[in-house]
Amino acid sequence: MKRIICIGNAFQDGDTAGARVLARLADKCLPEDVEVVDGGLRGLDLLRLVEDSERVAFVDAVCGFAAPGEIVELEGEALGNIAAEGYGHAGGFSYFLGALPHLLKAPVPFRMVGLEAPISEDGIEDAAQRALAFATFAPDACPGCPGSVGR
Amino acid sequence: MPPMVTINAPLNRVEGDLEVSAEITDGVVSDAWCSGTMYRGIEKILVGRGPMDGLVITPRICGICSTSHLTAAAKALDCITGAVPPPDAVRMRNALLMTEHIQSDLRHTFLTFTGDFTNPAHSGTDRYTEAVRRYEPMKGDTVLEVLRETSKLLEIIAIIGGQWPHSSFMVPGGIVSAPSVRSRLQCKMILRHFRGWYERRILGCSIERIQELESLAGLGALLDDCALQPESDLSFFISYARSLGLHKIGRGHGSFLCYGALELPQGTAIKGAKEGPFLVPAGFAQGGQNSQSVGFDQANVAEHVAHSWYEDYRGGLHPAAGETRPYATGYEAKKYSWAKAPRYDGFPAETGPLAEMVMAGRPLFKDLLEKQGPSAFARQLARLLRPAWLIPTLEAWLEEVTGEEGYYQSPEGIQDGEGFGLTQASRGALGHWVRIRNGAIDHYQIISPTGWNASPRDSAGIRGPIEEALIGTPVRDPENPVELGFVVRSFDVCLVCTVHALHRGGRTTLRMTRA
Numbered sequence: 001m002k003r004i005i006c007i008g009n010a011f012q013d014g015d016t017a018g019a020r021v022l023a024r025l026a027d028k029c030l031p032e033d034v035e036v037v038d039g040g041l042r043g044l045d046l047l048r049l050v051e052d053s054e055r056v057a058f059v060d061a062v063c064g065f066a067a068p069g070e071i072v073e074l075e076g077e078a079l080g081n082i083a084a085e086g087y088g089h090a091g092g093f094s095y096f097l098g099a100l101p102h103l104l105k106a107p108v109p110f111r112m113v114g115l116e117a118p119i120s121e122d123g124i125e126d127a128a129q130r131a132l133a134f135a136t137f138a139p140d141a142c143p144g145c146p147g148s149v150g151r
Numbered sequence: 152m153p154p155m156v157t158i159n160a161p162l163n164r165v166e167g168d169l170e171v172s173a174e175i176t177d178g179v180v181s182d183a184w185c186s187g188t189m190y191r192g193i194e195k196i197l198v199g200r201g202p203m204d205g206l207v208i209t210p211r212i213c214g215i216c217s218t219s220h221l222t223a224a225a226k227a228l229d230c231i232t233g234a235v236p237p238p239d240a241v242r243m244r245n246a247l248l249m250t251e252h253i254q255s256d257l258r259h260t261f262l263t264f265t266g267d268f269t270n271p272a273h274s275g276t277d278r279y280t281e282a283v284r285r286y287e288p289m290k291g292d293t294v295l296e297v298l299r300e301t302s303k304l305l306e307i308i309a310i311i312g313g314q315w316p317h318s319s320f321m322v323p324g325g326i327v328s329a330p331s332v333r334s335r336l337q338c339k340m341i342l343r344h345f346r347g348w349y350e351r352r353i354l355g356c357s358i359e360r361i362q363e364l365e366s367l368a369g370l371g372a373l374l375d376d377c378a379l380q381p382e383s384d385l386s387f388f389i390s391y392a393r394s395l396g397l398h399k400i401g402r403g404h405g406s407f408l409c410y411g412a413l414e415l416p417q418g419t420a421i422k423g424a425k426e427g428p429f430l431v432p433a434g435f436a437q438g439g440q441n442s443q444s445v446g447f448d449q450a451n452v453a454e455h456v457a458h459s460w461y462e463d464y465r466g467g468l469h470p471a472a473g474e475t476r477p478y479a480t481g482y483e484a485k486k487y488s489w490a491k492a493p494r495y496d497g498f499p500a501e502t503g504p505l506a507e508m509v510m511a512g513r514p515l516f517k518d519l520l521e522k523q524g525p526s527a528f529a530r531q532l533a534r535l536l537r538p539a540w541l542i543p544t545l546e547a548w549l550e551e552v553t554g555e556e557g558y559y560q561s562p563e564g565i566q567d568g569e570g571f572g573l574t575q576a577s578r579g580a581l582g583h584w585v586r587i588r589n590g591a592i593d594h595y596q597i598i599s600p601t602g603w604n605a606s607p608r609d610s611a612g613i614r615g616p617i618e619e620a621l622i623g624t625p626v627r628d629p630e631n632p633v634e635l636g637f638v639v640r641s642f643d644v645c646l647v648c649t650v651h652a653l654h655r656g657g658r659t660t661l662r663m664t665r666a
Binding site: 095 | 262290298302305
């Protein structure tokens with residue numbers, strides 16, 4: 001299964017990006033082998049889900065990686081350095097991202113699609129498209145379903 | 152170094168929002184203040200809701216000990232309704248709570264506590280390179296093993312409870328699932344695998360050898376035993392922690408509290424550490440090196456707010472009569488925390504695995520406290536070894552379950568009334584005090600383990616346990632006060648998280664505080 005895991009809290013101002021992208025993706029017709037998951041506030045307990053995936057796109061709010069309102073795609077070392085200092089004993093999402101390359105016994109390609117505040121409707125759409133493109137490894141995510149990639 | 156400086160300790164790797172300020176005189180901590188910096192208002196949120204809502208909302212208080220909150224919430228409703236869960240429901244409730252403790256003990260030890268072993272302040276020590284190899288955050292050999300193995304272990308909770316964290320499988324009168332033979336077998340296989348890993352990788356010996364230890368000398372002999380696995384972490388942890396002097400810092404008040412937990416189900420072959428209804432005995436002990444436990448009565452619990460950002464009341468209030476009225480204005484010089492100050496019979500008390508070892512009368516820890524007193528090392532060793540007592544009982548209870556008497560005894564409605572649910576969370580004593588009026592929650596007060604450990608001063612001006620434990624701690628470099636981190640983290644503080652938007656540089660919004 002290919003997965004898009006949206007992280008965040010719909011009820012917390014400043015942390016709604018993942019939930020909004022999740023809602024946008026729910027409106028789309030997605031390929032059968034793509035699952036969109038509400039990652040909520042989960043951290044280390046996402047491991048089993050990722051281990052069981054072919055490819056994973058994470059979506060979350062980010063701060064300090066790009067200009068205000070921009071969408072960024074992060075992978076590799078850029079993600080590994082995020083949790084250099086800050087994590088609790090539950091790990092947390094940033095810790096999880098840092099440890100993930102070392103934890104996976106079989107490699108699973110993953111990427112973070114990050115949304116810098118302020119977040120616009122266009123930004124939500126852009127992030128949803130990017131996450132879908134990475135998860136499906138194809139720019140046209142659902143060719144058999146006309147108009148499905150847009151709203 | 153100037154004779155006196157005040158520092159705000161950089162406490163990342165702490166769950167939630169904690170600030171610690173310390174006054175350092177001639178290189179030693181002379182005073183300290185522990186401050187919870189966020190008000191959440193869970194108790195207020197619950198008022199007016201249906202009686203069962205506590206089973207769903209309170210597990211959301213924390214993502215690492217949600218089963219503990221569920222246990223306390225369910226027991227409070229058991230208490231109000233008079234419900235008596237069938238023995239196998241008790242076994243399953245216990246089994247899942249113990250599973251949560253085991254993962255928490257190992258994750259805290261190797262994700263947060265030993266992270267400080269890799270602090271550059273120790274780079275001149277003999278085995279620093281090995282410490283980094285084992286415990287480097289997110290990359291260390293042991294860290295990665297712990298992440299993998301604890302993730303598998305938690306499947307036990309998911310199989311029986313439907314999910315982890317934030318499961319709501321307990322209800323007054325039992326649990327909501329009837330685990331199949333296959334599910335129980337799966338759980339036993341997961342646990343069997345985990346036990347093998349814990350013995351091989353963490354302990355380096357069998358669980359039984361740990362249980363047989365009666366003294367520090369015996370522990371030393373075990374570590375010298377050439378049969379001990381060389382890659383095991385217990386041996387390295389002990390020798391490295393002692394080389395850093397962790398057995399000499401973090402003494403504290405020397406008073407311990409345990410509410411008692413893991414009720415012995417009817418018909419079980421398992422015996423508690425002492426006479427009574429619990430596997431983990433309840434008690435309160437004072438005296439540090441010669442702590443003797445006395446009986447515990449929840450009526451002796453009271454919360455003070457003299458130094459907390461709440462409307463004042465005189466002395467302390469029992470949680471059944473407790474008030475949560477935020478008031479942060481006008482007392483900036485005196486009030487300094489959103490945490491209240493719980494006291495037992497008027498005394499501060501630390502809680503957690505070391506307190507459980509004291510109440511259970513474990514000879515190794517009795518000897519350790521007599522010879523060295525409470526310390527950061529003693530607390531963490533208790534946490535690292537607690538699974539050695541939990542795993543065999545967990546195995547036995549999973550084996551004893553037959554399901555023949557069911558997993559649920561209906562309480563036939565929740566009438567108005569008052570009750571409380573007490574248990575031991577991974578970090579220590581946890582209590583929910585609940586009152587139901589006109590079919591809705593009228594009053595809900597929670598005292599968490601970190602409420603006890605990270606409490607501010609009380610009405611009499613007596614410091615909380617962490618504040619007291621910091622006194623006398625030598626700080627070599629105020630710019631890198633790693634010694635304070637060891638002391639604070641030995642309590643496994645948890646003030647829980649909220650927002651987590653990723654920040655460049657490892658900062659997590661509202662997750663950690665750095666002055």
